[in-house]
Amino acid sequence: MPSPRLAAGSHPLPRSVLLYVWGGTGREPAAFPSPHMAGLGMVRVLRPAATPPGRWFEERVDLAADWRAAFGGEPPPLQEIVIGTDVDDTGSRVEAQAEEIRFRPCR
Secondary structure (H helix, E strand, C coil), X not given: CCCHHHHHCCCCCCCCXXXXXXXXXXXXXXXXXXXXXXXXXXXXXXECCCCCCCXXXXXXXXXXXXXXXXXXXXXXXXXXXXXXXXXXXXXCCCCCCCCCCCCCCCC
8 A cells, every 4th residue: 555645646745634523422522533544633523423314504613723722833724625424334325415614714
C-alpha cells in the first residue's frame, strides 16, 4: 500500500482533521482521537446514534474554537470540507442530504 503522501500526489495533506459525526452513545468525551487517523484526527459527536431518523436537523459548530480545544494553538486556514456517510458495519441503507452550508467569520 502506498504512503499517504505518495497516494495524495500533488494534493496537500492536512496537518489536522476535525471529524463531526452522528453516532455513538452520546456519552463520549467532547473530543477524542480518531481510531483511524494515527493522531491526525479528533472526533466530536454531534448527535448520538439514537437520534430519530426522518427529519431535518440544523448543526452549528465553531470550527476555530473546536480546533483550539482539540489541538491547541491557532487553527490553520481551512483546507477542505468532506461530507460522507458510513454504514458498512451495520448493513443498513442511508439517505442523507446537506444544504445551505454557510461560513461566517470567526470572532
